[in-house]
Amino acid sequence: QVQLVESGGGLVQPGGSLRLSCAASGMLFSPYVMGWYRQAPGKQRELVAKIGSSASITYADSVKGRFTISRDNAKNTVYLQMNSLKPEDTAVYYCNTYRNGINYWGQGTQVTVSS
Secondary structure, three states, rough: EEEEEEEEOOOEEEOOOEEEEEEOOOOOOOOOOOOEEEEEEOOOOOEEEEEOOOEEEEEHHOOOOEEEEEOOOOOOEEEEEOOOOHHHOOOEEEEEEEEEEEEEOOOOOOEOOOO
16 A cells, blocks of 8 residues: 655745655655655645656656655655755645556645745
């Protein structure tokens, strides 16, 4: 049974930083793409960043240069380092993986950027 557990969210001032973590269990980790998505109130869930097995990376234009996704296959964990945070980054952040026709999601972690 695939489980994704996010941590690291919280309240931060504009310009601050947070590091999100997503621990995966119940699955092979290294061969698969892992992603971070976010959903703000009243908006659709959107891709933030994803990282493939060969460390190929995609970022949303809105976070390029500020966010960094990485993975540690030995720990079955994917990270999202978020710097220079803006109020518009406020959202629930979800970890994701897709395999065998199924999307798996974590429970989400709230990130609030406010002064």
